[in-house]
Amino acid sequence: MTKRILITGAAGFIGSHLCDRFVAEGFDVVGMDNLITGDLRNIEHLFSKPNFSFYHHDVSRFVHVPGDLPYILHFASPASPADYVRWPIQTMKVGSLGTHNCLGLAKAKGSRIVVASTSEVYGDPLVHPQNEDYWGNVNPVGPRSMYDEAKRFQEALTMAYHQAHGLNTGIVRIFNTYGPRMRLNDGRVLPNFFYQALTGQDLTVYGDGSQTRSFCYVSDLVEGICRLLFTDYHLPVNLGNPDEITILQFAEEIIRLTGTQQKIVFRPLPKDDPRQRQPDISRARQLLGWEPRVPRSEGLKITYEYFKKAVAYSA
Ligand code: UDP
Numbered sequence: 001m002t003k004r005i006l007i008t009g010a011a012g013f014i015g016s017h018l019c020d021r022f023v024a025e026g027f028d029v030v031g032m033d034n035l036i037t038g039d040l041r042n043i044e045h046l047f048s049k050p051n052f053s054f055y056h057h058d059v060s061r062f063v064h065v066p067g068d069l070p071y072i073l074h075f076a077s078p079a080s081p082a083d084y085v086r087w088p089i090q091t092m093k094v095g096s097l098g099t100h101n102c103l104g105l106a107k108a109k110g111s112r113i114v115v116a117s118t119s120e121v122y123g124d125p126l127v128h129p130q131n132e133d134y135w136g137n138v139n140p141v142g143p144r145s146m147y148d149e150a151k152r153f154q155e156a157l158t159m160a161y162h163q164a165h166g167l168n169t170g171i172v173r174i175f176n177t178y179g180p181r182m183r184l185n186d187g188r189v190l191p192n193f194f195y196q197a198l199t200g201q202d203l204t205v206y207g208d209g210s211q212t213r214s215f216c217y218v219s220d221l222v223e224g225i226c227r228l229l230f231t232d233y234h235l236p237v238n239l240g241n242p243d244e245i246t247i248l249q250f251a252e253e254i255i256r257l258t259g260t261q262q263k264i265v266f267r268p269l270p271k272d273d274p275r276q277r278q279p280d281i282s283r284a285r286q287l288l289g290w291e292p293r294v295p296r297s298e299g300l301k302i303t304y305e306y307f308k309k310a311v312a313y314s315a
Helices: 013-024 081-086 088-109 145-165 189-198 218-229 247-258 282-288 296-314
Strands: 004-008 028-033 052-056 071-074 112-118 168-174 203-206 212-214 236-239 244-246 264-267
Touching (some): 004 013, 071 218, 081 145, 088 168, 168 218, 189 296, 212 247, 218 236, 236 282
Parallel strands (some): 004 071, 168 236, 203 264
């Protein structure tokens, strides 16, 4: 079979790392991005590669890719809370219409397609840690609803194509992921803390900082996605690092790592901010033989080096 793959969201944080991986593995990689939150600098090093091509295109509009296409990874979407509040309709369109276009393309080409879902389908979870059988606790009209409901619709549509057309589909539920190429101003906790530490501002902890998250380094996530792509498993699979930490502890870690003299300041907790989040990765362990390898201490050091350069570049 031809080694050819379409990656939507190619210029984004995770999408660009996926492009790197598949280009390195000798795939013919077709990247697609409308660049509203993606950044061409994330993939500019790939433009000289003969096995990489790029379409500046919005996947929420009709998509045509000529030739064989055995694999599709649908990773396009604003993904940080600040981004999806800024682009609510685009977020809903890419999760619904964009997914529909990708599924239609997969049907026409007979592709294996894996769509990027999220721990946000669990909302503010009442079950801890979250396993794939938990249905979630989502506010359909809250400030996160444009993302949460788009991703829930995406999962339902993907299952419908699997059932109705026998399409070879997969769903990955991605928990908080970090690493180089996160956007400095994407509003998420890690870029915010690094940016603040590096520019002499106090670190803003929302609420009292007792809410938890579990952070996965991007290379671990990419490995899990690759393994899932090369199965024919169709039910959702959580990927993330179960090492859970409070946001206050996380701020303290960043202060220690950067050696900043800045303090922690407390800001109001955004509405519907999930209280706790930790993936149950039993399914990924069993199905894919996968688990995260990069401890936070190591991943944060690499990411810090990236943010130092990104801040210098943006100055
Ligand atoms: N957060 C924070 N300070 C910031 C940005 C975020 O305390 O400057 C908190 C936020 O309220 C949430 C957690 O950090 O509890 C993770 O937020 P993020 O936006 O990274 O993503 P989420 O996991 O909520 O989708």
